[in-house]
Amino acid sequence: MTDEKNDYSEHLEEPVKAERTPDKTIGEAKAHEIRPEEVGVAPPKRGPRPKPTLMLAEFDSPGACMHGAEKLRDGGYKLFDAHTPFPVHGMDRAMGLPDSRLGWIVLAFGLSGTSLAWLMMYWMNGVDYPLVIGGKPPGTLPSMIPIMFEVTVLFSALSAVFGMLGLNKLPRHHHPLFFSDRFKAFSDDKFFLSVEVKDPKFDENRTRALFESAKASAVEVVLDDGEGDE
Numbered sequence: 001m002t003d004e005k006n007d008y009s010e011h012l013e014e015p016v017k018a019e020r021t022p023d024k025t026i027g028e029a030k031a032h033e034i035r036p037e038e039v040g041v042a043p044p045k046r047g048p049r050p051k052p053t054l055m056l057a058e059f060d061s062p063g064a065c066m067h068g069a070e071k072l073r074d075g076g077y078k079l080f081d082a083h084t085p086f087p088v089h090g091m092d093r094a095m096g097l098p099d100s101r102l103g104w105i106v107l108a109f110g111l112s113g114t115s116l117a118w119l120m121m122y123w124m125n126g127v128d129y130p131l132v133i134g135g136k137p138p139g140t141l142p143s144m145i146p147i148m149f150e151v152t153v154l155f156s157a158l159s160a161v162f163g164m165l166g167l168n169k170l171p172r173h174h175h176p177l178f179f180s181d182r183f184k185a186f187s188d189d190k191f192f193l194s195v196e197v198k199d200p201k202f203d204e205n206r207t208r209a210l211f212e213s214a215k216a217s218a219v220e221v222v223l224d225d226g227e228g229d230e
Helices: 001-008 026-032 062-074 091-095 102-128 142-167 182-187 206-211
Strands: 049-061 080-083 191-196 220-225
Touching: 049 062, 049 182, 062 080, 062 091, 062 191, 062 206, 080 091, 091 182, 102 142, 102 206, 182 191
Parallel strands: none
Antiparallel strands: 049 191, 049 220, 080 191
16 A cells, blocks of 8 residues: 555656746836727726816895896906896896897898798789789789788797797707706795806906805806717
8 A cells, every 4th residue: 555655656746846937017017908998898988077167156135146247247247147036127237238139030030021921922913823803903912911911920930939049049958057056046046147267357266256245145166077068
């Protein structure tokens, strides 16, 4: 039994000593690490860093909000807006807004509808295919009045809707104000003023001091990552 054990041990190979390789430097380790693109996986996309977009001030009453708007107007600010839960009488005057251009848009399209309706009926009934009914001359104005009225109303209504959307830059599915948790109260019982950082008069310290002098209850800078504009 002892001889068999000795014979078995004689056939065992001596263990091979592994030579220690020199440690890699940090640069060599980074050079040999597997990158995502090497295995067919795209690296994660990093979004743009949020940047200041506007300054938002909160007010507790419509009077204080209007007073803040007057201070912005007198300070020469142009790119600012008011956000209130209901229309505040006199806010447009406090903001220094000119009269709306929507009326001129509706007038232009209404007159265009009137002229187009008259031209269409005059061509059809008086030139292209004249019909004499009851001895009346074709293409007379009294018979055109009802259609001219209807087309005028149609063009005016459409221009009012689409003109309002265009002047208000709507629809807009993304706005930096949506990132502010405090702004959620604008449709409840709070009043807000916002100033864009693109305004030539904007300076963070001076604008904040202006809002604080107008008795704003809170002032914050709203950041935007710009992803909603793509």
